[in-house]
Amino acid sequence: MQPFLLNDEFVAGLPQPTRPVLAWLREDRRLTAAKDACREGECGACAVLLGALEPGGWVRYRLVNSCLLPLTAVGGHHLVTLEGVNRPDDQLTPVQQALVDEGAIQCGFCTPGVVMGLTDWLLNGLRFDREEGIAALDGQFCRCTGYQGIKRALTRLLPLGAGLPPPETRLGALIAAGVVPGSFIGIAERLAGLPRPERTLPITGGLLVGGGTDLFAHSWSRPSPQRLVMLADRPELRGVTATAERFRIGAATTVEELLESPLLAERIPHLHQVLERFGGTPVRDRATLGGNLVNASPIGDLSVCLLALAAEVVVDSPMGTRQVPLARFFLGYKRLDLHPDEWVAAVELALTPGPTRFHFEKVAHREYLDVAAVNSALYLDLADGAIRRARLSAGGVAPTPVCLEDTSAWLAGRPLDGATAWSAAHRARQEASPIDDVRGSAEYKGLLLRQLVLAHFQALGPEGINADWPLTPNGGEATT
Numbered sequence: 001m002q003p004f005l006l007n008d009e010f011v012a013g014l015p016q017p018t019r020p021v022l023a024w025l026r027e028d029r030r031l032t033a034a035k036d037a038c039r040e041g042e043c044g045a046c047a048v049l050l051g052a053l054e055p056g057g058w059v060r061y062r063l064v065n066s067c068l069l070p071l072t073a074v075g076g077h078h079l080v081t082l083e084g085v086n087r088p089d090d091q092l093t094p095v096q097q098a099l100v101d102e103g104a105i106q107c108g109f110c111t112p113g114v115v116m117g118l119t120d121w122l123l124n125g126l127r128f129d130r131e132e133g134i135a136a137l138d139g140q141f142c143r144c145t146g147y148q149g150i151k152r153a154l155t156r157l158l159p160l161g162a163g164l165p166p167p168e169t170r171l172g173a174l175i176a177a178g179v180v181p182g183s184f185i186g187i188a189e190r191l192a193g194l195p196r197p198e199r200t201l202p203i204t205g206g207l208l209v210g211g212g213t214d215l216f217a218h219s220w221s222r223p224s225p226q227r228l229v230m231l232a233d234r235p236e237l238r239g240v241t242a243t244a245e246r247f248r249i250g251a252a253t254t255v256e257e258l259l260e261s262p263l264l265a266e267r268i269p270h271l272h273q274v275l276e277r278f279g280g281t282p283v284r285d286r287a288t289l290g291g292n293l294v295n296a297s298p299i300g301d302l303s304v305c306l307l308a309l310a311a312e313v314v315v316d317s318p319m320g321t322r323q324v325p326l327a328r329f330f331l332g333y334k335r336l337d338l339h340p341d342e343w344v345a346a347v348e349l350a351l352t353p354g355p356t357r358f359h360f361e362k363v364a365h366r367e368y369l370d371v372a373a374v375n376s377a378l379y380l381d382l383a384d385g386a387i388r389r390a391r392l393s394a395g396g397v398a399p400t401p402v403c404l405e406d407t408s409a410w411l412a413g414r415p416l417d418g419a420t421a422w423s424a425a426h427r428a429r430q431e432a433s434p435i436d437d438v439r440g441s442a443e444y445k446g447l448l449l450r451q452l453v454l455a456h457f458q459a460l461g462p463e464g465i466n467a468d469w470p471l472t473p474n475g476g477e478a479t480t
Contacts, residue, residue, distance in 0.1 A: 002075025003194050007084030008183040010190075017072035018228050020216055022046045024071055025081060033082035033112040034066050040217040041065040041283045042369060044113040044140035049085075049120060050285075051078035052233070053191045058168045062256070062285040063120040063139070068216040069286070070209075073230050076194055078187050082112045085119055085180055093178055095119055098156040104149030110142045114150060117281070118157065122179050123170065128161030130154070138368065139280020208343050210252060210291025213283050232288060237345060240264060247349040248314075251290025255302075256281065258289065267356055274305055274360045277368055290344040293326075296334045296400065299372045303330075303401040305360055306347060307393035308377035314346040321345070330400035357382060359459045361452040372396055373439040374448040376428075378456035380416070387411050392424070392456075396439065397432035397449055404431050418465050421457035425450040 003012035006029070014024070022039075025031045025048075035045035046066045051059040059078060087093055092100065095118045105111050114137065121136035133154035142150065160177060164170050174180050206227030209215055231237055237252035240261040247263070258264060259275045278284055278301055292302045293313065303326070311326040318341060326347070329337050338344070362375035374396040381389040390411035395401045407427045414420040434445035458466050 001072045004074045004076060005078045005187065005190060005194075007080060014071055018070050018226075020067055021048070021069040021071055021074060021079070022066040025066060031081050031083050035109055035112060036067070037109070039067045041068045041139075041213055041279070042141070043110070044117065044137075044280060044282055045110055047113040047116040047139070047282050048082075049078075049080035049116060049123075050074060051080065051187065051191070052076075053188060054168070056168055057188055057192075058171070059188050059191065060167070061120060061123050063117055063282045064285050065139070065213075065282045068211075068213045068283075070212055070216065070228055070230075072228050073212060073232065076191065076233070078191060082115055084183070085115065087178060087181055091178070093119075093180075094157065094160060095122070095153075095179065098153040099150070102149050102152035102156060104146055104153045106142075106144035106146045110140055110144075113140045114142070118154060119179060120281075121154075122157065122161055122164070122174060124167050125161055125164075126167075128158055128164070130158065133157070135276075136281060139282040210288030210294070211254065211286030212291075213279075213287045214291060214295050231290070231343075232286070237290070242267075242351065245351055247351060249289055249347045249349075251293075251314075251344040251346055252288050254285060255279070255287045255289070255292075256284040259284065267351065268309070268358055269356075270358050270360065271305065274301060277362070278302070280369055289347060293329070293347070294336065294338070294344055296330060296336055297371075297395075298333065298398065298400055299375055299395040300401055301360070301362065301372065301375055301395075304375050304393050304395040305358075305377050306349070307401055307403045308358065308360075308379040308391045309349050309356070310379070310391055312348045313344055314348060315342050316345040317342040323348070327403045327405075330402075333399040352381065357460055359456045361455045363448050363452070374434075374445050374452060376449060376452040376456065378453070378460065380411075380460055382416060385416055387414050387416055387420070392428060392453065394428070394432060394449055394452075397434040397445055402432075404428050406431050416457075416461050416465070418457075418461075418467065421454055421461065421465060424457070425453040428453045 001014055001017040022034055022036060025034055034048055037043045037045040047063055048066045049061045050064045051061045054060050095115050099105055117137045117140050121133055125132055164173055171184055175182055175184060206229040209228050210231050231252045234252055238250045239253060240263050241248050242263050255275055255278050265272055292300055306326050313324045313326055313329050315322050315324055324337050331337055357380045360377040362372040364370035364372045376394040379391045380387055390408050392404045392408050394404060407424055410427060411424055429446045429450045432449055434442040436442050
């Protein structure tokens with residue numbers, strides 16, 4: 001595997017590149033600040049910083065879960081643990097001092113992850129208000145429920161953040177403030193001096209992996225015997241671009257990068273709210289668009305969103321490129337229209353004039369950091385108060401994420417009113433085919449889908465659209 005920097009140390013030649021970084025840190029390097037807890041990227045106790053050299057010659061640090069990070073993914077990067085953030089004079093950093101002063105430390109198990117999360121916020125934050133600070137810790141769980149102390153600590157850090165320059169020129173100010181040690185000076189030059197890996201196609205000779213957040217959540221104790229081909233650092237598979245007619249999103253683009261995209265925020269505003277509920281920051285900093293699709297989960301949030309947006313999957317291979325409508329990409333439970341020598345290179349979406357009228361809903365046990373029991377998305381193209389085109393999708397009601405084609409076709413030409421909403425909700429329930437499982441009975445999921453469709457119309461329709469929903473005593477369809 002490619003050499004990398006661990007804190008202030010050069011590392012090369014590791015024999016198990018598919019091993020989780022957390023296991024290597026704790027067992028081989030005796031760096032035990034990162035805690036071994038959930039092993040599925042949910043709690044943030046193992047959080048570390050992963051720095052990558054940006055085109056402008058600066059290092060961008062991302063907060064990631066080391067339990068879901070294979071060693072091969074840190075090649076060419078700066079891997080920073082809490083030990084690498086600690087000051088050499090044994091004094092507390094401003095982040096650590098704020099946590100102590102505000103009584104934010106109880107059992108201490110979550111504390112290393114919280115320190116890393118707040119340090120990441122000071123490295124990358126833009127607004128430095130309380131809401132942004134809380135969002136920066138969305139991947140950290142405190143088992144002692146000491147959240148009020150943590151919130152007070154981040155509030156204490158607001159004046160420090162307010163005077164910082166932009167992230168690409170911020171490092172010197174953070175070193176001067178003692179947030180990170182002076183060893184961070186020169187990291188960009190040291191990374192630039194490392195041997196650069198070959199980041200060009202073709203992609204062959206191993207197991208293709210996006211961010212690894214799903215792979216390692218299911219196989220933490222069994223590192224893959226195969227060579228992992230990490231796609232996340234390949235520039236040709238990254239980024240959001242647009243022409244006059246289409247969006248193109250690289251398959252290795254992370255969920256956090258989608259959140260940061262001004263193009264997506266402008267043209268599909270509601271998608272930002274969807275992405276904020278997609279795991280915590282450490283997961284979003286690694287999870288990729290392509291990985292989420294290839295995972296083929298029946299309740300994949302991005303899959304359901306993209307189905308409603310009529311996305312097409314760009315599939316590459318040594319033999320060439322082909323495009324597959326996402327609605328035809330899922331062949332069955334965990335089965336894809338993807339041959340062994342092919343990989344997902346990008347997703348493309350047609351652009352419509354102005355902001356897209358799009359809405360997504362999901363029901364889960366928790367509002368954040370949870371998978372759905374049922375999720376759904378609706379896209380509407382309107383003209384003169386009527387629905388010209390519609391695409392309704394759903395997850396958790398079939399073996400794959402599905403576009404509810406019959407309900408979508410029925411909506412074309414209908415007025416955007418309560419009667420249409422109610423009938424569409426019942427039609428969607430009849431078209432779906434959920435099963436009983438651990439997330440609920442088939443009947444329960446059908447009822448959830450009906451309610452989610454009504455929620456779409458309430459969000460996208462005129463004010464008060466629900467006032468004339470023809471609620472019938474038996475819950476049957478009131479109008480056709």
